[in-house]
Amino acid sequence: QVQLVESGGGLVQAGGSLQLACTASGETLNTYAMGWFRQAPGKEREFVAAVTMSGGTTYYVDSVKGRFTISRDNAKDTVYLQMNSLKPEDTAVYYCAGSRHINLWTYSRRSVYAYWGQGTQVTVSS
Numbered sequence: 001q002v003q004l005v006e007s008g009g010g011l012v013q014a015g016g017s018l019q020l021a022c023t024a025s026g027e028t029l030n031t032y033a034m035g036w037f038r039q040a041p042g043k044e045r046e047f048v049a050a051v052t053m054s055g056g057t058t059y060y061v062d063s064v065k066g067r068f069t070i071s072r073d074n075a076k077d078t079v080y081l082q083m084n085s086l087k088p089e090d091t092a093v094y095y096c097a098g099s100r101h102i103n104l105w106t107y108s109r110r111s112v113y114a115y116w117g118q119g120t121q122v123t124v125s126s
Contacts, residue, residue, distance in 0.1 A: 001026055001027065001115065002024050002025070002026045002027040002029070002032065002098055002115050003024065003025045003026045003115075004022055004023070004024055004096050004097070004098060004115055004116065004117035005022070005023050005025070005117055005118070006020060006021070006022050006094065006095065006096050006117045006118065006119060006120040007020070007021050007022075007023070007120060008020040008021050008120060009094060009120030009121045009122045010121075010122070010123070011123045011124075011125065012086055012122075012123070012124055012125070013124070013125050014086060014087055014088055014124055014125065014126050015085060015086065016086050016124070017082070017083060017084045017085075017086065018083050018086065018122060019080055019081070019082050019083070020036070020080065020081040020083070020094055020096075020120060020122070021078055021079070021080055022034065022036075022078065022079045022080075022081075022096030022117055023076075023077060023078045024077040024078070024098070025077070028074070028077055029072065029074055029077040029078070029079065029098070030053060030074040030077075031053065031100070032053065032098035032099060032100065032115070033050065033051065033052050033053050033098070033099045033100070033101060033102040033107075034050065034051050034070075034072060034079040034096060034097070034098055034099075035047065035048075035049065035050035035051075035096070035097045035098075035099065035102070035107065035113055036048040036049045036050070036070060036079075036081045036094060036095070036096055036097075037094070037095045037096075037097060037110065037113075038090075038092035038093065038094045038095065038122075039092055039093050039095070039119075040091060040092040040093075043092075045095065045110060046061065047061055047107075047108035047109075047110075048060070048061055048064055048068065048081070048094070049061070049064065049068055049069075049070040049081060050070065050102055050107040050108070051070045051071065051072050051079065052102065055071065055072045055074070058070050059102075059107045059108070061108070063089075064083075064090075067083065067084050067085045067086075068081060068082065068083050068084070069081070069082040069084075070082075079096060081094070081096075083122070086122075086124045087124060088124045088125065088126045089124075090122060090124050091122060091123050091124050092121075092122060093119040093120065093121050093122075094119060094120050094121075094122050095116055095117055095118075095119045096116070096117045097110075097113035097115060097116045097117070098113060098114065098115040098116075099112045099113045099114060099115075100114070
């Protein structure tokens with residue numbers, strides 16, 4: 001089965017940018033739809049963005065539309081989350097997740113993602 005490892009988190013000032021990466025091992029990434037979720041202290045893990053296997057379709061939660069971009073490089077078995085115009089409310093642990101299939105009705109549901117990374121901390125200071 002696939003193993004996922006996130007990287008790229010850190011501390012950034014409000015208005016700044018970070019790029020997260022999620023690299024797969026054990027299996028090639030091109031058989032998985034991929035998502036990014038985040039969990040702030042005391043809150044439930046929430047959907048952020050997702051991309052289909054081919055990369056042809058992307059989905060975003062409303063709060064990050066226009067600021068975050070999800071992309072994938074199947075040749076490198078890596079999925080990225082480019083985060084611009086960061087806000088303090090973006091502070092959270094960010095997780096990547098893999099699913100054999102997502103669609104218009106399921107892309108934001110944690111239950112459809114069977115494989116998860118360990119998370120990377122993103123802290124945005126005001």
